[in-house]
Amino acid sequence: MQMNSKQWFAVMCTVAMAITVGCSSLKTPATADVAVSNAAVANAAGADGMEYAPAEMNSAREKMALANKALADKDYKLASNLANQAEADAKLAQSKANSAKAKAAANALQDDIRVLRDELNRPQ
Amino acid sequence: MKKTFITPSLLVIAALLGACSSAPTSTSLLEQTRSDYRVAQSNPKISSYAAGEMAQAGEAMTKANRAAEKKDSAKEVDRLSYLAKQQIAVTQEVAKRKSAEADVADAGKERDQIRLDQRTREADQAKRSAQIAQGDAEQAKRDAQIAQSDAAQAQRESLEAQMRNADLEAQLAELAAVKTERGLVITFGDVLFGTDQARLTPDGLRTAQKLADVLQKNPQRSVLIEGFTDSTGSAAYNQELSERRAGAVQNALQEMGVARDRVGMRGYGEAYPVAGNDTGSNRQLNRRVEIVLSNDGGKIMQR
Numbered sequence: 108m109q110m111n112s113k114q115w116f117a118v119m120c121t122v123a124m125a126i127t128v129g130c131s132s133l134k135t136p137a138t139a140d141v142a143v144s145n146a147a148v149a150n151a152a153g154a155d156g157m158e159y160a161p162a163e164m165n166s167a168r169e170k171m172a173l174a175n176k177a178l179a180d181k182d183y184k185l186a187s188n189l190a191n192q193a194e195a196d197a198k199l200a201q202s203k204a205n206s207a208k209a210k211a212a213a214n215a216l217q218d219d220i221r222v223l224r225d226e227l228n229r230p231q
Numbered sequence: 232m233k234k235t236f237i238t239p240s241l242l243v244i245a246a247l248l249g250a251c252s253s254a255p256t257s258t259s260l261l262e263q264t265r266s267d268y269r270v271a272q273s274n275p276k277i278s279s280y281a282a283g284e285m286a287q288a289g290e291a292m293t294k295a296n297r298a299a300e301k302k303d304s305a306k307e308v309d310r311l312s313y314l315a316k317q318q319i320a321v322t323q324e325v326a327k328r329k330s331a332e333a334d335v336a337d338a339g340k341e342r343d344q345i346r347l348d349q350r351t352r353e354a355d356q357a358k359r360s361a362q363i364a365q366g367d368a369e370q371a372k373r374d375a376q377i378a379q380s381d382a383a384q385a386q387r388e389s390l391e392a393q394m395r396n397a398d399l400e401a402q403l404a405e406l407a408a409v410k411t412e413r414g415l416v417i418t419f420g421d422v423l424f425g426t427d428q429a430r431l432t433p434d435g436l437r438t439a440q441k442l443a444d445v446l447q448k449n450p451q452r453s454v455l456i457e458g459f460t461d462s463t464g465s466a467a468y469n470q471e472l473s474e475r476r477a478g479a480v481q482n483a484l485q486e487m488g489v490a491r492d493r494v495g496m497r498g499y500g501e502a503y504p505v506a507g508n509d510t511g512s513n514r515q516l517n518r519r520v521e522i523v524l525s526n527d528g529g530k531i532m533q534r
Contacts, residue, residue: 119240192310192317203324205324206324209335210327212335216339220338223346
């Protein structure tokens with residue numbers, strides 16, 4: 108165990124460097140994640156997500172705000188995580204809105220058919 | 232100096248290792264996500280409508296499970312679980328949407344079919360109404376024709392019947408036939424038979440011949456021969472005598488060529504007298520054979 112303090116210092120420096128490099132390399136993907144997530148939230152809003160899935164939309168927007176804040180704070184990992192979650196929420200809101208709209212259309216058509224059928228079955 | 236460096240380093244390593252080993256392999260969110268995943272797996276609509284989304288959900292689920300196996304922090308497991316959970320929910324919604332869209336397509340077809348049925352029915356209805364109106368008119372015309380021909384037929388038949396009846400009455404005039412409610416009745420008096428005998432006298436045979444002639448001219452008619460006696464003698468004897476006398480007329484008619492099934496016979500003994508049995512001439516009236524002629528259809532009303 109002839110490892111002296113200088114050597115130890117060198118090891119710690121290397122570790123610190125590695126972490127710094129690692130952290131700085133998180134900046135680009137985090138920015139991309141936030142951008143993707145932003146687009147997802149916009150899409151969901153365009154698909155009437157606020158009307159059909161307000162809980163998911165609010166959750167997505169809150170997480171987006173937190174992700175942007177984390178990005179500003181250079182907490183890239185947190186920003187990325189929050190962006191991913193916001194994206195998942197936004198996608199769910201959009202899916203819910205779309206399925207609710209399709210369901211409403213199907214119901215309307217069924218009502219239509221019921222009326223037609225009643226008319227058809229009415230004794231003449 | 233050496234130790235002061237080693238100790239914190241070891242502590243850092245231990246802390247890192249400790250963080251890993253102390254992380255729970257399961258969180259309530261992970262359990263919830265796994266449960267959602269199983270529900271989605273058993274949903275047949277998902278396998279047919281949202282296979283792609285389900286594959287993504289499967290990948291997310293695997294990531295969360297792997298993190299749990301690696302004993303990552305509860306926070307990391309929850310983070311991955313959350314992403315998986317949301318993706319599973321998305322999968323469910325996509326399946327719902329596509330299922331509803333399929334319903335819309337089916338319902339659209341159904342609606343078109345119903346509309347078509349409706350149009351067809353309306354057209355049929357109009358056609359039927361027209362046909363019914365036409366049929367009614369034709370029927371009315373036919374009915375009128377039938378009524379007309381029926382009237383003509385009835386007139387013809389009544390004329391024919393009148394002629395036939397007039398004919399028959401003329402033929403029967405000689406036989407002194409009497410119209411009764413049972414039809415025409417010819418009476419063979421006592422004098423046409425031998426005393427207490429069932430044999431017809433020559434006069435009786437002549438009368439029978441006339442009747443046979445009438446029957447041969449009127450093949451649609453039949454006769455019923457009824458024998459009667461007065462009250463002299465025992466009832467059994469009188470019954471037998473009345474039957475024998477009726478039978479004698481029946482036999483005579485058969486010998487003269489009248490089919491047996493056209494000639495019915497019955498003896499009534501001393502029943503149905505036409506006069507009192509007090510004097511000889513009255514008793515003679517009671518000793519008789521009555522011959523009832525059927526109507527045109529061969530029917531005879533029984534006594």
